[in-house]
Amino acid sequence: MGQPAPAVLLPDMSAAGEVSLESLRGKVVYVDFWASWCGPCRISFPILEQLRNELGPEGFEVLAINVDEVEADARQFLADVTVSYPVVRDANGTTPLAFGVMGMPTGYLVDRTGVVRVIHQGFRKSDGEPLRASIVELLGE
Amino acid sequence: MSRPKDERNKTVLALTSSALLLPAYQGALADAQPEFTEVGMRYSKYDEDDILSRKAFGGGSERYEIDVAQFHLLAPVADQWSFALDVAWEDMSGASPWFVGESASGSPKVIMSGASIEDTRTEVSGTTRYYFDRGNAGLNYTYSDEDDYTSNAVAVDGAFNSEDGLTTYSAAVSTSHDDIDPTQGTIPTNTLSARKDVNSVWVGVSRIVSKRALVRFGLSYTYRDGFLTDPYKGDDRRPDERKEWAASAGYRHFFDAPNAALHVDYRYFNDDWDVQSHTVDIAWEQNLPQNFRVTPFIRYYTQHEAEFFYNLEDPSYEYFADDYRLSAFGAFSYGLRLRHDFGDWSINLDAERYKTDESWGIYSGEESPGLVDFWRYGIGLDYIFR
Amino acid sequence: MKTLTSLLMAVVLCGCETVQPWERGILAKEEMQWQTNVSEAQLRNQIYASKEASSGGAGASGGGCGCN
Amino acid sequence: MERIEHTFKGMGGPCRLRLEVDTSAAADTAIAAAVAEVQRLELKYSRYLPDSLTSRINRAAGLGAPVPIDQETAALLNYANTVWRESAGLFDLTSGVLRRAWDFKSGRCPAQQELEKLLPLVGWERVQWDQDNVYLPERGMELDFGGCVKEYAADSAAAKLRQQGVSAALVDLAGDMAAIGVPEGTSGWPIGIRHPVSKEQAVARVLLPEGGLASSGDYERCIVIDGERYGHILHPRTGWPVRGLVAVSILAGQCLVAGSSATIAMLKPPGDALDWLENLGLPWLAIDADLVVHGTMA
Numbered sequence: 001m002g003q004p005a006p007a008v009l010l011p012d013m014s015a016a017g018e019v020s021l022e023s024l025r026g027k028v029v030y031v032d033f034w035a036s037w038c039g040p041c042r043i044s045f046p047i048l049e050q051l052r053n054e055l056g057p058e059g060f061e062v063l064a065i066n067v068d069e070v071e072a073d074a075r076q077f078l079a080d081v082t083v084s085y086p087v088v089r090d091a092n093g094t095t096p097l098a099f100g101v102m103g104m105p106t107g108y109l110v111d112r113t114g115v116v117r118v119i120h121q122g123f124r125k126s127d128g129e130p131l132r133a134s135i136v137e138l139l140g141e
Numbered sequence: 142m143s144r145p146k147d148e149r150n151k152t153v154l155a156l157t158s159s160a161l162l163l164p165a166y167q168g169a170l171a172d173a174q175p176e177f178t179e180v181g182m183r184y185s186k187y188d189e190d191d192i193l194s195r196k197a198f199g200g201g202s203e204r205y206e207i208d209v210a211q212f213h214l215l216a217p218v219a220d221q222w223s224f225a226l227d228v229a230w231e232d233m234s235g236a237s238p239w240f241v242g243e244s245a246s247g248s249p250k251v252i253m254s255g256a257s258i259e260d261t262r263t264e265v266s267g268t269t270r271y272y273f274d275r276g277n278a279g280l281n282y283t284y285s286d287e288d289d290y291t292s293n294a295v296a297v298d299g300a301f302n303s304e305d306g307l308t309t310y311s312a313a314v315s316t317s318h319d320d321i322d323p324t325q326g327t328i329p330t331n332t333l334s335a336r337k338d339v340n341s342v343w344v345g346v347s348r349i350v351s352k353r354a355l356v357r358f359g360l361s362y363t364y365r366d367g368f369l370t371d372p373y374k375g376d377d378r379r380p381d382e383r384k385e386w387a388a389s390a391g392y393r394h395f396f397d398a399p400n401a402a403l404h405v406d407y408r409y410f411n412d413d414w415d416v417q418s419h420t421v422d423i424a425w426e427q428n429l430p431q432n433f434r435v436t437p438f439i440r441y442y443t444q445h446e447a448e449f450f451y452n453l454e455d456p457s458y459e460y461f462a463d464d465y466r467l468s469a470f471g472a473f474s475y476g477l478r479l480r481h482d483f484g485d486w487s488i489n490l491d492a493e494r495y496k497t498d499e500s501w502g503i504y505s506g507e508e509s510p511g512l513v514d515f516w517r518y519g520i521g522l523d524y525i526f527r
Numbered sequence: 528m529k530t531l532t533s534l535l536m537a538v539v540l541c542g543c544e545t546v547q548p549w550e551r552g553i554l555a556k557e558e559m560q561w562q563t564n565v566s567e568a569q570l571r572n573q574i575y576a577s578k579e580a581s582s583g584g585a586g587a588s589g590g591g592c593g594c595n
Numbered sequence: 596m597e598r599i600e601h602t603f604k605g606m607g608g609p610c611r612l613r614l615e616v617d618t619s620a621a622a623d624t625a626i627a628a629a630v631a632e633v634q635r636l637e638l639k640y641s642r643y644l645p646d647s648l649t650s651r652i653n654r655a656a657g658l659g660a661p662v663p664i665d666q667e668t669a670a671l672l673n674y675a676n677t678v679w680r681e682s683a684g685l686f687d688l689t690s691g692v693l694r695r696a697w698d699f700k701s702g703r704c705p706a707q708q709e710l711e712k713l714l715p716l717v718g719w720e721r722v723q724w725d726q727d728n729v730y731l732p733e734r735g736m737e738l739d740f741g742g743c744v745k746e747y748a749a750d751s752a753a754a755k756l757r758q759q760g761v762s763a764a765l766v767d768l769a770g771d772m773a774a775i776g777v778p779e780g781t782s783g784w785p786i787g788i789r790h791p792v793s794k795e796q797a798v799a800r801v802l803l804p805e806g807g808l809a810s811s812g813d814y815e816r817c818i819v820i821d822g823e824r825y826g827h828i829l830h831p832r833t834g835w836p837v838r839g840l841v842a843v844s845i846l847a848g849q850c851l852v853a854g855s856s857a858t859i860a861m862l863k864p865p866g867d868a869l870d871w872l873e874n875l876g877l878p879w880l881a882i883d884a885d886l887v888v889h890g891t892m893a
Contacts, residue, residue, distance in 0.1 A: 003726055033549060037551075037556065039176045040176075067549035070552070080527075093547060093549055093550065096548075097547070101548055102306075102548060103306060103548045104548050104549060104551070106548075111158075117162065118158075118161050118162070122274075124174075124220045125220055134158075137154055138158060140151075141158070150875050150876045152681045152859075153852065153875060153876060153877060155680075156674075156677060156678060156851075156852045156856065159673060159674045159677035159678075160674055160851045160852050161849075162670045162673060162674070163671060163747060163750075163751075166750070181566060183567065185567075185570055209570060211566045211570065213565065227566070227569070273758065273759070273760050306548060307545070307546065341583060343583075347561075349551070349554060351546060352550050352551070352553055352554070353554075355559065359584060361583050363582075385582075385583065387581070387583045391561060393559050393560075393561070395556065401558075402558040408581070410581035410582075410583075412580075412581075416580045416581065418579070418580065420584075426558035428558065436563070442575070442579060442581075444579060444580050447580060466577075466578060478564070478567070489564060491564075491567060493571075495578075513578055515574075515578075517570075517574065519570070521564070521566060521567065
C-alpha cells in the first residue's frame with residue numbers, strides 16, 4: 001500500500017511470450033490474483049472485462065495473475081469465461097507472496113507511476129461501482 | 142450536491158486516493174455466497190429385510206419400505222445472501238415390531254404390527270444465509286408433517302473465520318416442537334396426543350492442516366423433553382427427559398497420485414439413558430477420467446443398551462422398552478456412490494447395505510430379535526444455472 | 528470432557544503449516560468438503576437416527592419425525 | 596426498521612452512533628465493535644497517553660533508534676504527507692510543539708523568543724519515515740496525530756458498523772461525522788451545523804449522504820488580547836495563531852478528507868481560503884471573522 005508494486009514478469013496464458021507490469025507503466029492497472037476454484041473470482045471476471053472495455057481507452061488495464069496449482073484447471077476456467085485482458089500464470093506463488101495476498105481473489109490497483117493505491121479483497125457484484133470510482137480517480141491524476 | 146467525481150479538484154483527488162490506503166477504507170475479505178443457483182432432485186428407496194421366521198411369531202414378515210423424493214434449491218440472493226429450500230416426500234408402508242414375546246422354546250420373538258402402517262411425510266425446510274466479512278450466518282425453519290406427527294423446528298447457525306483464514310469456528314442452536322397424534326393402524330397405542338421438545342446446541346472448529354488436509358472437531362448437547370415413548374410399541378414406558386452429548390471429529394486428506402480424497406469421521410455419543418455409542422465413517426472419493434467419481438464407503442456403529450431395555454416385560458419396572466433400537470448391537474454398513482458430471486448437470490447413483498448383529502457390538506447385552514437390516518438405493522440429478 | 532477440550536485446544540494451537548490463500552485450491556475441491564452430497568447425507572443421517580439410539584454430532588439437530 | 600442511538604465518550608468529546616437496523620439485537624455487537632474501534636485508535640494515537648504509539652515515537656525523538664510502525668500508521672503518515680504537500684506545508688504533524696508556548700487559559704501571548712525556541716522543532720520534511728519505521732531526528736520534536744485521527748476514527752468506526760452488517764448508520768465523534776447508507780426513505784442524515792457564537796442555533800442544515808462531514812472551528816478556544824482575537828490554530832512557520840476563518844465545514848467521500856480539507860482552509864488567509872474552498876469542488880460552508888457565512892451549503 002502506497003509502495004511501488006512488486007515486479008511482475010510472467011508467461012502469458014493466451015499468447016506466446018511474457019507480460020510484465022513494467023510494460024504497462026503509465027496506465028492504471030488492476031493486478032488481479034485469481035484461481036479457478038475461487039467462487040468470487042468468477043463473479044469478478046465479467047465485471048473487470050466491462051471496466052476494461054469502458055475505461056481501457058483512457059488508460060486502464062487489467063493484469064490477471066493465475067495461481068492455480070494445476071494449469072489445466074485455469075485453462076478450463078478461461079474457456080468458460082473469456083476475457084480480452086492479459087492473463088498470466090504464476091505456478092510457484094512468488095508474485096502473490098511479494099504482493100502479500102491475504103485472500104482470494106485480491107486485486108491491487110496500481111496508479112500510472114506504478115504505486116499500489118487500493119487493495120481490493122474478495123469480490124461481490126456490488127464491488128464494481130466503487131472500483132470504477134477508484135479507477136476513475138486514479139485515471140484523473 | 143457535489144460535482145461528478147472525475148471533475149474534482151486535484152487536491153481532493155490526492156487526499157482521497159491517499160486516504161484510501163488506510164485500513165478503514167480497504168474492504169475485508171468476505172465469505173462468498175454461492176455463485177450460481179443449483180437445483181437437485183433425488184429419489185431413494187429404503188427397504189428393510191424381511192424378519193426371519195425364527196425371530197418372529199407368525200412366521201417371516203415384511204418390514205418397512207420407504208420411497209423418498211427430495212428436492213433441493215440453493216440460490217444466491219442480492220449480494221450477500223443465499224436462500225435454500227429443501228423439500229422431502231416420504232411414502233412409508235409395512236410393519237414395525239409391536240412387541241417382543243417369549244416363544245415355547247424360551248427365546249424371545251418379535252410380534253409384528255402387521256402391514257398396518259401406511260403413512261406419508263412431507264418436510265419443507267428453508268434456510269436464509271447471510272455472508273459477512275469472514276463468515277456467514279444462517280436461519281433455518283423446518284416443518285415436517287405426517288398423519289400422526291407434526292414437527293416445527295428453528296435453527297440458527299454461524300461460522301467465523303480467523304484472520305488468516307486457516308481456522309473456522311462454528312456454532313448452531315436449534316429448537317423443535319413436535320406433536321404426536323397416533324391415529325392410524327389397528328393396533329392400540331400408548332397415547333392419544335402428546336408433545337415433545339428437542340433443544341440442541343453445537344460448537345465446532347475446523348482447521349486447515351496442510352495444502353491437502355483439513356480437520357474438525359465438534360461438540361453437541363441435545364435435551365429432549367416430553368413424550369419420548371414409542372406410541373406404537375406394545376408396552377413402552379420411557380422417561381420424559383433425555384440428555385445427550387455427542388463429540389465428533391472429522392478429517393479430510395487429498396492424495397495427488399490416485400486423485401482421491403479420504404474422509405474419516407468419528408462420533409462418540411453418550412446420554413443419561415445409559416446409551417453410549419461409537420460411530421466411524423470412512424469414505425474414499427476416487428476421481429476417474431471423463432468426470433466420473435466413485436466413492437466406496439464403510440460405516441461401523443456400536444451402542445450400549447439403554448438402562449431400561451429388556452426383551453421381556455415385567456410390570457414392576459418403572460421404565461421399560463423392548464425396542465431393538467435401544468438394545469446393544471453393532472452395525473456395519475457399506476456402500477458405493479457414483480457421480481458423473483456432464484456440462485452443467487451431474488448425476489449421482491448410490492447404494493448402501495446396512496446389517497446389524499448383537500455380536501458385532503463392543504458392548505454386551507440382551508440380543509433383540511427385532512434388529513434390522515436394510516438396503517438403500519438412490520438416484521439424483523443436479524443442475525447448475527451458470 | 529477434559530480430553531475433548533484439550534483436543535480442541537490442540538487443533539487451534541496445532542503447529543499446522545501456514546497454507547497461503549492462493550494454495551487452497553485442493554481444499555476447495557468438492558470432494559474435500561465435509562459433506563459431498565447434502566441431500567444424500569441428510570437422508571442417511573435421518574435413517575441412522577431412526578434405527579439407532581444415537582443422533583446428532585455434526586451440527587444442531589433439525590426437526591424431528593415420527594420415523595419408525 | 597428500528598432507530599437506535601448510542602452515546603459514549605471518546606476522542607476527548609461526546610460521541611454518538613445512530614443506527615437503522617432491522618432488530619436491535621444485531622445492533623449491540625455492531626455498536627460494541629464501533630466503540631471499540633474508536634477506543635483502539637484513541638489508545639494508539641493519543642499524545643496524552645504515555646503508552647500510546649505517538650508517545651513512544653515522541654519519547655524516542657533524537658535518541659537514534661527509529662520506532663517500528665505498523666501498516667496502518669505507515670498509511671496514516673503517508674496520508675499526512677499528502678496533506679502537507681497539498682497544503683504547501685501548512686498542515687504539519689510536527690507543529691503540535693508550538694502549543695507548549697500558548698496557554699489559552701492564561702490570557703496572555705507568549706514572548707517571541709519562547710516561540711523561536713520551539714520553531715526549529717517544527718518541520719515535517721525532517722521526519723524520517725518509511726513503511727516500517729518512523730524517527731524524529733531531534734530531541735523535543737513531536738508528532739501529533741490530533742489533526743486527523745478523530746476524523747479517521749469516524750470513518751473507521753463506520754466501516755466497522757458496515758462489516759457488522761449495518762446498512763445505515765451515522766457516526767458522530769464530537770462533530771466529525773461519517774455515514775454509511777441513508778435513513779430509510781430519505782436522501783441523507785439531517786445534520787445541523789452549529790453557529791460558532793450562538794451555539795444552539797444552526798447556521799445550516801444539510802442532509803449528509805454516505806460519506807463524511809467534518810468541521811474545524813476556532814471561535815471557542817481563543818484569547819482576546821487588546822481586542823485582537825487569537826485562535827488556537829497555529830501557523831507552523833510563525834508559531835502565531837492564523838487570522839483566518841472562524842469555522843469551516845466540508846462534506847466529502849470520507850470524513851478524513853473532509854477534516855483535512857477544513858483544516859487547510861482554516862490555516863489559509865481568509866481571502867485565499869474562500870477561493871481555495873470554491874475550487875475544491877466539495878460542498879462547503881465557512882464563517883469569517885465578521886460572522887459572515889459563505890459556501891455552497893450556506
